[in-house]
Amino acid sequence: MNAPLSADALYDRVAHVIPKAEWLSFEDDIEAILRLKRERNAVILAHNYQTPEIFHGVADIVGDSLALAREATKVDADVIVLAGVHFMAETAKLLNPQKTVLIPDMGAGCSLADSITPEDIALMRQAHPGVPVVTYVNTSAAVKAASDICCTSGNAKKVVESLGVPKVLMLPDEYLARNIARETDVELIAWHGHCEVHELFTAEDVREMREAFPGVTIIAHPECPPDVVAEADFSGSTAGMSDYVGNTKPGRVVLLTECSMSDNVAVNHPDVNFVRPCNLCPHMKRITLGNIREALEGMRHEVTVDPAIADDARRAVERMLLV
Incomplete structure (x- = not known):
């Protein structure tokens, strides 16, 4: 967890990615947030796609979806503020049913979460009887409840192979499923959901960047189309x-992912030159210091999970965390 520094002291961390004049406009909110966290016994969990003033300024725990899910089980606080999108806040609530979980903007959604429903899973099960369902954490609690186990982009291959079966329904990200399918002998049956940020990258983008920046290292998120991942140096x-x-x-x-990711990694690696042909996530950017x-x-805005689905959804997440 971050030490309780002042806003002025925190600036040293981000000085080479945020101009001082811009930081000054953040200081009142940062000081207020640091004070309110102490008064409310609250912690802030921030995803890697949050802007640097949030990620490096006020967050206590940062990381990808898997890291936030794991760390949410260890939080010693009365209140969790999820600086991310709604499915992340639901996951935090599932793992901390007795704590108050807040999301600063209820409109912070996800195109992947919106791409599938529990009814869709029921139809997939009918079409593929007996085949287990692995659901990406980028889904609603209701979809998690209809699944056998969850996964993240960081542990998808491990989760799929942990089931010990020849065939798996891997939902809802089609590109993640196709990219993982190239790394495993398990047959993966995909859904047609896509991340609206990562689906915009193309293989032509990769080739143009290599031409413009000879010797550049290109890293792609596995939610990118498979031809993009195939041309990258690492995914x-x-x-x-x-x-x-x-x-x-x-x-x-080059990091082929959401824009703030490069800024946040650059803070820790000032000696690396980051080319930034990124795409903004409109949902992640709904979270601000102000809200x-x-x-x-x-x-405000407290996140709850319907008790009728909470136990099954929690089971799917907890099963993932045991893999």
């Missing part, structure tokens, strides 16, 4: 991307 979850940069220290690198502050001031 992995946001945590995997960050680790790859830290371990290999490329002179120049984090408002969430803590007014204890």
Whole structure:
């Protein structure tokens, strides 16, 4: 967890990615959030796609979906503020049913979560009787409840192979399923959901970047189309991307994912030159310092999960965490 520094002291962390004049506009909100966290006994969980003033300024726990799910089980606080999208807040609530979970903007959704329903899963089960359902965490609690086990982009292959079966329904991200299918002998039956951020990248983008920046290292998220992943130097979850940069220290690198990811990784690796042909996630960008502050001031917007589905959804997530 971050030490309780002042907003001015925190600036040293982000000085080479946020201009001082811009940071000054954040300081009132940051100071208020730091105070409110102490008063409310609250922690802020922030996804890697959050902007640097949130990720490096006020967050206590940061990471990809898998890391946030794991760390949510260890939180020692009365209140969790999820700086991310709604399915992440639901997951935090599933794993902390006695705690208050807030999301600063209820409109922070996800195209993948919107692409599938429990009824869709029921139809898939009818078409493929006896085949287990592995559901990406980028889904609603209701969809998780209709599944056998969840996965993230960081552990999808491990989860699929842990089931010990020849065939798996892997939902809802078609591209993630197709990319993982190339790494395993398990037959993966995909849904047609796509991430609206990652589906925009093309193989032509990769070739143009290599031409424009000779020697550049290109890292793609596995939600990108398979032809993009095939032309990249490495593919992995946001945590995997960050680790790859830290371990290999490329002179120049491109992260084919959401825009703020490059800024956040650059904070920890000022010696790496980041090329930024990124795509913004409109849902992640609904979370701001201002509405984090408002969430803590007014204890708004509390995330709940229908008790009728909570146990089954929690089981699917907890089963993933045991793999």
